[in-house]
Amino acid sequence: MNIDQRLTTLENKIQQLELDNMLLTNLIAKAPPEWVIDSLDRARNSNLIPYPFVGINAQGSLDFYRIIDLLAKKEII
Missing domain, CATH: 1.20.5 (Single alpha-helices involved in coiled-coils or other helix-helix interfaces)
Structure with a gap:
């Protein structure tokens, strides 16, 4: 060759x-998974959004969604 x-x-x-x-x-x-929609709404209402830079044109990574969901469940946000 x-x-x-x-x-x-x-x-x-x-x-x-x-x-x-x-x-x-x-x-x-x-789009974000269904299980995190309510938590994302709470985060938006707490002024924690916009999403962090994740390196691609996405709203967030699964790790980001898990953290937001955990914060909402623990009523931190």
């Missing part, structure tokens, strides 16, 4: 990885 073929192969792999990354990001970055 010569250099041009290797370069083309690598470019194709990069494009495939970028597409895979975009698809996974879109899958993960959906």
